[in-house]
Amino acid sequence: MRSSLMITAAIVTAMAASTASAQTLKLGFMAPLSGPSATAGQEMKRGLDIALEKFNNRIGGLETKVVIADDKGQPDNAAQEITRLIDREHVDVLSGLGLTNVMLAVTAPAVKANVIVLASHAGTGNYAGKGCNPNIFLTGFLNDIFGITMGDWLNKRGIKRLYIMGLDFQAGWDIYDSLQSTYKGQVVGKALTPFTQVDFAPELAQVRAVKPDALFAFYFGASGVAFPKQYAQSGLKDQVPLYSVMAMSNSMLIRGQGDAGYGVISNSVWNAQIGNPSNKDFVTRFRAKYGREPTSYSSMMFDSMLLLDAALRTGVDPANRAALRNAIKTVKFPSIRGDVHFAPNQVLQQGMVIQESMKDANGQFMLKPLGTVTAPIDKYAKDCNMK
Amino acid sequence: MSWPLLIEQTFNGVQFGLVLFLLAVGVTLVFGVMNTVNLAHGSLLMMGGYLLGEAQARTGSWLLGVALALIGVGVIGYLVEMVVVRRLYARNHLEQVLATFGLLLCFNETVVWFWGREPVLVSLPPMLRGHIQLMSGIPYPTYRLAVSVIVLGVAVSLWFLIARTRIGMLIRAGAERRELVEALGVNIGLLYTVVFSLGAVLAGLSGILLGPLLTVQPGMGDPLLILALAVVIVGGAGSIGGTFVAAIGLGIADTFARTLLPLAMGGGAGRSLAAMAVYLLMALTLVFRPTGIFGRAGGTG
Numbered sequence: 001m002r003s004s005l006m007i008t009a010a011i012v013t014a015m016a017a018s019t020a021s022a023q024t025l026k027l028g029f030m031a032p033l034s035g036p037s038a039t040a041g042q043e044m045k046r047g048l049d050i051a052l053e054k055f056n057n058r059i060g061g062l063e064t065k066v067v068i069a070d071d072k073g074q075p076d077n078a079a080q081e082i083t084r085l086i087d088r089e090h091v092d093v094l095s096g097l098g099l100t101n102v103m104l105a106v107t108a109p110a111v112k113a114n115v116i117v118l119a120s121h122a123g124t125g126n127y128a129g130k131g132c133n134p135n136i137f138l139t140g141f142l143n144d145i146f147g148i149t150m151g152d153w154l155n156k157r158g159i160k161r162l163y164i165m166g167l168d169f170q171a172g173w174d175i176y177d178s179l180q181s182t183y184k185g186q187v188v189g190k191a192l193t194p195f196t197q198v199d200f201a202p203e204l205a206q207v208r209a210v211k212p213d214a215l216f217a218f219y220f221g222a223s224g225v226a227f228p229k230q231y232a233q234s235g236l237k238d239q240v241p242l243y244s245v246m247a248m249s250n251s252m253l254i255r256g257q258g259d260a261g262y263g264v265i266s267n268s269v270w271n272a273q274i275g276n277p278s279n280k281d282f283v284t285r286f287r288a289k290y291g292r293e294p295t296s297y298s299s300m301m302f303d304s305m306l307l308l309d310a311a312l313r314t315g316v317d318p319a320n321r322a323a324l325r326n327a328i329k330t331v332k333f334p335s336i337r338g339d340v341h342f343a344p345n346q347v348l349q350q351g352m353v354i355q356e357s358m359k360d361a362n363g364q365f366m367l368k369p370l371g372t373v374t375a376p377i378d379k380y381a382k383d384c385n386m387k
Numbered sequence: 388m389s390w391p392l393l394i395e396q397t398f399n400g401v402q403f404g405l406v407l408f409l410l411a412v413g414v415t416l417v418f419g420v421m422n423t424v425n426l427a428h429g430s431l432l433m434m435g436g437y438l439l440g441e442a443q444a445r446t447g448s449w450l451l452g453v454a455l456a457l458i459g460v461g462v463i464g465y466l467v468e469m470v471v472v473r474r475l476y477a478r479n480h481l482e483q484v485l486a487t488f489g490l491l492l493c494f495n496e497t498v499v500w501f502w503g504r505e506p507v508l509v510s511l512p513p514m515l516r517g518h519i520q521l522m523s524g525i526p527y528p529t530y531r532l533a534v535s536v537i538v539l540g541v542a543v544s545l546w547f548l549i550a551r552t553r554i555g556m557l558i559r560a561g562a563e564r565r566e567l568v569e570a571l572g573v574n575i576g577l578l579y580t581v582v583f584s585l586g587a588v589l590a591g592l593s594g595i596l597l598g599p600l601l602t603v604q605p606g607m608g609d610p611l612l613i614l615a616l617a618v619v620i621v622g623g624a625g626s627i628g629g630t631f632v633a634a635i636g637l638g639i640a641d642t643f644a645r646t647l648l649p650l651a652m653g654g655g656a657g658r659s660l661a662a663m664a665v666y667l668l669m670a671l672t673l674v675f676r677p678t679g680i681f682g683r684a685g686g687t688g
Contacts, residue, residue: 036606038504039504039505042504168658191649192658193645194658194662196610196613196662197645197662198601198602198610198611199403199406199600199601201399201402201403201528201531201642202396202399202400202642202643202645202646203645203646205392205395205396205399205646206392206646208526209389209391209392221602222506222601222602222604222607223602224602225506225601225602225603225604226600226601226602229599229600229601230528230600233516233517233518233528233529233530233531233599233600234518234526234528235517235518235526235528252505253506255505255506255507255508256505256506256507256508256602256603256604257508258508258510259510
């Protein structure tokens with residue numbers, strides 16, 4: 001009698017355990033939540049929070065345990081944190097990833113542990129070409145797409161003489177080179193500046209002396225506020241239109257940029273005005289909670305969670321990684337970006353919005369869409385041999 | 388390079404140098420008089436920027452904002468000296484560096500606590516926005532010109548204070564013969580508090596003046612502090628005149644290195660060398676004249 005009771009108890013416990021494992025999603029989220037890139041990381045976290053709120057903490061209808069990891073923007077911290085996420089927390093999916101150097105440090109151990117990686121903001125070509133892997137999905141963008149589509153747009157606008165300024169580092173080089181690959185006019189000058197430089201007067205004087213038709217500038221973080229301010233004060237704002245990317249023109253930086261931040265034309269993977277129901281719902285939720293438009297950091301994180309939710313709702317078990325990654329790759333999810341799909345190298349394909357920063361009818365900051373540009377499949381894809 | 392551009396770039400170089408001077412002079416004063424290294428000097432700059440932003444938002448006036456921010460940074464400097472820095476005068480430089488680095492981290496986190504991580508807005512009064520014509524064909528931002536004028540005014544006032552007033556005499560004497568000054572009945576502790584607070588106000592003023600040009604965010608002063616330290620080393624630690632000459636020299640050198648080297652040497656190599664220019668000059672100074680151009684061991688002059 002006693003033994004049969006114990007057997008029953010054991011069976012019940014075992015059943016509970018097995019159903020629990022089937023019904024739980026362990027989601028790792030890694031971003032620079034402190035350190036120099038913390039603004040981006042904190043904003044990505046806001047996108048995650050809105051998604052969890054939307055799904056009542058049940059992504060894909062499963063009980064979701066979120067494990068937050070702060071990479072501090074440094075690969076060595078990231079390496080420690082990924083070990084914790086894998087060995088101690090046993091995460092099924094790793095999401096977030098704001099920086100390329102951090103992504104390079106965590107993907108190898110993640111893939112080795114058969115964790116699925118949804119990179120929402122690191123846009124390196126490494127994982128689109130030779131380094132592509134069935135477990136790695138670039139749900140945000142590739143850096144090159146900014147340059148390629150901006151080059152096209154400048155051609156359409158009849159810009160004949162372009163000056164390029166920006167930060168001197170990998171993602172910047174990706175953008176400047178890809179811009180020059182599609183831009184048909186003449187690049188009349190190029191000034192790349194180190195991260196530590198905060199005064200741009202000499203470079204702006206050179207720009208004025210050359211009198212280009214347009215200036216393309218890629219600055220974010222500290223210089224993303226200083227640069228537009230100094231550009232406006234120099235008087236160049238009335239002479240040379242400024243083109244940039246979403247990292248330099250958004251609802252977070254405008255707080256510091258003030259009036260200098262209006263009238264900038266940039267390209268973006270997403271825009272708050274995109275009219276589909278998913279996006280309307282996201283923007284409404286975000287505005288209600290934080291009192292401003294979302295940015296690409298929060299929107300890409302949110303969109304990655306929509307993707308994961310849709311994939312899990314096809315009924316796959318997160319523990320079955322092959323089924324999960326197949327679902328992620330093929331599921332049609334209601335992206336806030338509209339119509340998107342994965343290329344064979346698992347980079348999400350999308351149209352880029354060209355937008356201008358301005359004040360709306362209520363005097364609030366908005367990014368008004370001017371048009372959409374699509375890019376052909378990236379140059380890395382041909383080197384990707386997905387196993 | 389055409390003449391108008393050359394003139395404009397010289398202006399830019401001098402202006403950048405003046406800003407470096409304003410930041411470096413506080414470091415050199417504190418080092419020269421108290422023989423103390425203060426890495427939290429950049430944090431006081433940051434506090435100047437934040438206090439200006441906050442005071443502006445609350446009062447709606449730039450001028451009032453500047454006044455309140457200056458007083459605020461002076462008070463912060465006074466408190467920091469009383470609570471922390473006072474205990475460091477007798478310690479060696481390494482311990483001073485460690486302690487003031489700790490202060491720097493505390494300041495950065497405090498700012499995040501109060502204002503968040505996102506940059507805050509510091510705006511300009513309408514009359515200082517925009518640009519004026521230096522000569523025909525050379526427009527120059529009005530605000531940068533105003534900054535240069537203000538810093539020159541500060542430099543002259545400092546010279547007057549150090550060279551012509553009683554407190555300046557005590558500062559000079561304290562730097563040369565501390566024990567003797569004390570023996571003559573001067574309250575050296577009070578003198579140190581005054582000098583440190585003065586340094587803090589100067590750092591705060593740089594933050595106030597740079598706020599509208601740069602990004603007011605946590606840690607904004609730290610990259611500038613490194614440049615200021617280079618200025619102090621080249622000028623000779625403790626020498627205000629030397630700091631002035633070194634700051635203007637390095638400001639001009641940096642500006643022309645950045646604009647000419649990439650053109651002359653092409654792309655990457657030119658850019659790398661330009662980014663190193665200031666530190667190369669610093670290294671050369673350390674090799675050939677370790678006490679700096681105008682430096683004497685621990686003097687203020």
